[in-house]
Amino acid sequence: MGDRGKKSALFEQFALVGKALGSGKRLELIDLLAQGERTVESLADAADLGLSTTSAHLQTLKRAGLVITRRERTRIHYELAGEDVAWLYSLIRVVAQAHLSEVEQARRAYLGIDEPGTAGTVDERQEMTPEDLLVCAEAGTVTVLDVRPRHEYTAGHIPGALSIPVGELGDRLSELAPDREIVVYCRGAYCVLAYEAVGILRQSGLRATRLNAGMLEWRLENLPVSSGTAA
Amino acid sequence: MGDRGKKSALFEQFALVGKALGSGKRLELIDLLAQGERTVESLADAADLGLSTTSAHLQTLKRAGLVITRRERTRIHYELAGEDVAWLYSLIRVVAQAHLSEVEQARRAYLGIDEPGTAGTVDERQEMTPEDLLVCAEAGTVTVLDVRPRHEYTAGHIPGALSIPVGELGDRLSELAPDREIVVYCRGAYCVLAYEAVGILRQSGLRATRLNAGMLEWRLENLPVSSGTAA
């Protein structure tokens, strides 16, 4: 094997990581794992995939070194292999957004932005930044609301945030102080949950704003994170 | 199309970028493009690929938004779409290196590190960092040597560096002051050229060190870059 062959072998190794990132479904799995570890079945459910398919995708990610596993009783928990993987995932989205106009279209379509006649459409220019939030939280003038599924909240959330998964939000409006501004966040830049939640809250006459970042971005910025069920 | 379909559509867009990075040959092309723009034929030559194949790969990169094209007379010049693409490329290598042990093996095999009995094997612990170099260059105590092909040097190099492509190095040793330390650099962390050059120089009794970074890393650190033929 000459130089050429050795060079190809090296680059083929790098390509293994690229290949792992080259499937929408696998990226969805990474997106979920960025919120915290999960079992295979739970991932299959959340990503709307068959069990065998999910397992196969996870194997691919594992061979690429992007995830690691941990056994607990009968279940196997998958987890991102490190913060660098989250950075990589984040960067791929940034690059796609920057250079592919179709991404912006797909984003708007998915998040329900600018759909004519939809009450509760969100004006993105009015969103709050993490810096703003840290100031407000200091002053205690806002309620911070985490609308992700319970276990993702438990795995890590913004200190002081209240946990109400979107599905339960309609029934639990009474838990929110009606006079306070509510700042809602979810998984990340391309997650629907906060958009949905802001829609519901505004239709109920509450003042709600979306945080311009989700747990993914929050963590990557090294901002403070609490875990466990204590608010 | 429901939410699910829209979500898949969005992630499939992100995956387009991943797919583009999922081929060793395409990564080699990106590696070359990170040194500056090039024509299709020149890329085909350098990457040891057929012309049609190269063109097809470049189309894939273009559809993913990673490269842009510029026409000049009869040639088409390809170029990375932005610095974010170089970052993405760099990060994929960092992640692969961090989590896949096979990468280290392939790297050593390709760069010829630790091969028993090879004279001129490089000790990586003795390499110079960019910070070191900036200090030495200030003091004028070292010769900085760029061993990449001429046109890559022209497209951008470390200020004050001398250009001698590895192929010509054996014949041009006389141009180097024999009493000065020579610091050699090339494309980046996984490029052979500097390793080869250090070997040649040491065998000729000169004091040579490899710079612990190539043009790729140098640029990403926003360190100063000169272009054109003036040294």
Next chain:
DNA sequence: TCGTTATTCCACTAAACCATGGATTACTGG
């Protein structure tokens, strides 16, 4: 207008990949 040159497009083959369902393995708890 007519070659020339650089690149892309096309048709085709071989290989790799994705999803799926059923069989198999690995561990747990009685």
Next chain:
DNA sequence: CCAGTAATCCATGGTTTAGTGGAATAACGA
């Protein structure tokens, strides 16, 4: 040791991708 559960492995069929050589374009220069 046996039953039960969670995950992986395997065989399959349908789709996409990589490489190749030859035809088609597009811009230039006489």
